[in-house]
Amino acid sequence: MILDDVEQLLHERIGLDAGTVGASGLNYALKQRMAACGVADPSAYWQRLLAAPPELQELINAVIVPETWFFRDPGAFAAMTRQALAMRGPAGAARGRPLRLVSLPCSTGEEPYSIAMALFDAGLAAPDFVIDAVDVSTRNLAAAAHAVYGRNSFRGRDLDFRDRHFKPVEGGYRPQAEIRRQVRFRYGNLLDPVPADAEPYDVVFCRNLLIYFDRETQQRALATLHRMLAPHGVLLVGAGEAGLPLARGFASLRLPMAFAFVKQAAGERHNEPARLPAGVPALHLPPSRPAPAPPLRTRMPARPAPARPTVTSPAAAPLRAVPPREAAGDSLGAIERAANEGRLGEARQAVRRHLDAFGPSAAAFYLLGLACDAEGAGEEAVEAYRKALYLAPDHREAMAHLALLLRQRGDAAGAKALGERLRRLEKRSEHR
Incomplete structure (x- = not known):
């Protein structure tokens, strides 16, 4: 056939x-x-x-159907910027030379241009960094070089960057020339051999690509990413891929909502916290309350500390009741941090406590599936992803991961059916 x-x-x-x-x-x-x-x-x-x-x-x-937008997953860009500034600092590994960054796949250009905007906004100048942008689609590369973007490329409420870095043109908006000059687009395939003399990268963005590979190809791709990354470098992957690098020579940086990894130190177990290589000062995101995992889309407001009752006053103020949705969001945020940081067993136990306390949700079952999947508990992962999709039939990440698991387990028909559903969802989002 x-x-x-x-x-x-x-x-x-x-x-x-x-x-x-x-x-x-x-x-x-x-x-x-x-x-x-x-x-x-x-x-x-x-x-x-x-x-x-x-x-x-x-x-x-x-x-290949592109699905991307500017500053998709802001936590990744915040983490990248902070680590980049550390590398350029007095004790940094990139002091005195331009930072080397790569976006692979770069799709239609939104991600590499976002990297350039973030670094300019952080105070770096044009000579301080270079960005390579690589894709296997020549159509995507042509669109990225043309660099005219419509409404679908600008999502979310915070669009101040568009006023700073774009100019209106016929058909949409184009990044300013200084942004475009920082990005070098080229054709390339992650699965091609890396030349022995290739200069490594300080930062590698490879987000939402690994989920389209089977397990064997994921391992090949992660081995290539490991070779591409400098000893002090940082790898950023997509939220649905956060469990994959942990067993392939990487350790989590434990930066909330960033899904950032460094090369694993010799003798380090995959679930230990990462120790930054020499020349990379520790830089952490400011304390924040991460948004709960999908489908809870809104960031929960930080709640004030409850009033402390005193033993001397019978009229002391009672403890404030925490709204169930807010408490559930806090719990999911803690589970996601544990999973992102490689504390997989802890994440699994926390999900089960969450389900006992707050009842079933697609977000909780998806996180349970990720943790089980990363630990090799395939049966439990399949069951968790199926429950997530029962509660939220359009949950793309659960759909993609379940399709990969089913294909690995020999259920080609089930995997194809899920792939078709995923494709229909992507097409619908393109026309919004």
């Missing part, structure tokens, strides 16, 4: 686990390309695909 052959070809070339995009998504891309080539026979198109590398690239462009 041509569909199976194409799935295998895409897996070999770019590592794509076809179950994460779904049979309908892949079929749609194939029909697009066959129509564009004027070929009606699938077998004839397959032969063309094998004989013409440019056509394989066009198919890759059609399969």
